[in-house]
Amino acid sequence: MTVDDEKLIRRIKSGDTEALDILIQKYYNDIYTYCYRRLGHKYDAQDITQEVFLHFCRNFDSYTHKGKCKNYLYVIAHNLCVNAIQKKTPITLDDVGEGSLSSNDVAVDRFEAADSIKTALNTLQEEQKEVILLRFYHDLKLKDIAQIMNCGLSITKYRLGKGLKALSKLLAREDWI
Amino acid sequence: MKINDAKIRNDLQQFSVPAYDRDKMQETIRVSKKAYNERLLSKRIGFCEFIATQVRFIGRWVWLSQATFLLLSLYLLSRFNFGKVDMQSVFLLLSSVASLIAFVGFPEVLKSYANNMEEIEACTRFSMRKLMGARMLILGLADLCSLTIILTVSTAGNAALILRMILYLFVPFNITCCICMTVLHHVRSRYAGYYCGAICIVGLVILRILTWSYGCYEAGATVGWIILFFLSLIYLVIEIIRVFYSFNRVCFNDEMLSAKWQ
Numbered sequence: 001m002t003v004d005d006e007k008l009i010r011r012i013k014s015g016d017t018e019a020l021d022i023l024i025q026k027y028y029n030d031i032y033t034y035c036y037r038r039l040g041h042k043y044d045a046q047d048i049t050q051e052v053f054l055h056f057c058r059n060f061d062s063y064t065h066k067g068k069c070k071n072y073l074y075v076i077a078h079n080l081c082v083n084a085i086q087k088k089t090p091i092t093l094d095d096v097g098e099g100s101l102s103s104n105d106v107a108v109d110r111f112e113a114a115d116s117i118k119t120a121l122n123t124l125q126e127e128q129k130e131v132i133l134l135r136f137y138h139d140l141k142l143k144d145i146a147q148i149m150n151c152g153l154s155i156t157k158y159r160l161g162k163g164l165k166a167l168s169k170l171l172a173r174e175d176w177i
Numbered sequence: 178m179k180i181n182d183a184k185i186r187n188d189l190q191q192f193s194v195p196a197y198d199r200d201k202m203q204e205t206i207r208v209s210k211k212a213y214n215e216r217l218l219s220k221r222i223g224f225c226e227f228i229a230t231q232v233r234f235i236g237r238w239v240w241l242s243q244a245t246f247l248l249l250s251l252y253l254l255s256r257f258n259f260g261k262v263d264m265q266s267v268f269l270l271l272s273s274v275a276s277l278i279a280f281v282g283f284p285e286v287l288k289s290y291a292n293n294m295e296e297i298e299a300c301t302r303f304s305m306r307k308l309m310g311a312r313m314l315i316l317g318l319a320d321l322c323s324l325t326i327i328l329t330v331s332t333a334g335n336a337a338l339i340l341r342m343i344l345y346l347f348v349p350f351n352i353t354c355c356i357c358m359t360v361l362h363h364v365r366s367r368y369a370g371y372y373c374g375a376i377c378i379v380g381l382v383i384l385r386i387l388t389w390s391y392g393c394y395e396a397g398a399t400v401g402w403i404i405l406f407f408l409s410l411i412y413l414v415i416e417i418i419r420v421f422y423s424f425n426r427v428c429f430n431d432e433m434l435s436a437k438w439q
Contacts, residue, residue, distance in 0.1 A: 117192040
């Protein structure tokens, strides 16, 4: 059963930390997957996800609920990911499909497919990659993506179009699409 | 080139994300709750905001008493005919009201001690010194506002007497504050309020005797009032500083903790 964000925020404002517990559990996976796809590393993603919720809690008094709590969390995640990418040192050991890789052919194919997609996404510009992630993995509207990325709607559409074209080309080159 | 969103979406789903650690999520919840509870402690507030929050904790009866004294004195002043009336009555009224206005706030400053709450307040968000300082500042400003209004109304009838009226208002006010501060410095219990009240009543009686027997409101006594004004002002400043710096002590030097530490 999903709990209405407005009620949760009202409960948190009145000091009910159980509501905070529910809110974190509700959005933890969304923020984690977003961070993972931006950073490409499980432990970094988990750390940034924790930072997102910590930031949210520390600055809770300045938060005004306008029906988009999830988007607010994405904005924090976006900013923290940008900072993390700027500081990022190359990671040698990649944990894509960690624990799921087995010796059978299907698993190997799936790993290769995932790796191709990941490589193709990483080849894109950061802004294009982020628009695609938010649009196709998190099902956000372009208007909301524009707000999260702090840019105009037209530039978001432009980035999405450019990103998709580039992605199609890259994947086609690898005989994927 | 027309991009097929559904196909792209389908292809992108191949990029799976490893499941997060449940322990990490529980840790996130725990540290977030802690951060939520600690946010008030880490949040710094400005001086004006701090004073505004402390105004809410001043009891209503203080404001009511002060407003009553102010309105009563304004009513009495409005009924005096300054040209004909014996000015000694006006001066005595001003001095009495100033003393009462000064006294009204002191039980409020003392309320932490009167209710045995000083130990709890000493370990809350703001230090005892800050809380007491804020209370004294708010009540002091309110007193000064009331005195300024009374002074404005009283000098409107007779502007020539402005200096004497200032003295007749502020000297009793300063002396009452000095007495209350001295009591506050030495007695930190509900009895301090009674002592202050008793001393104020005695002071008012002495003032009345002096008025009728020795003519202390005569123009010739003005120099004495000026000297008294400066002396009381100096003593008051010293006493305020001493009291302010003594507020962080929960127990006095001659008191001992009864609990034995293991």
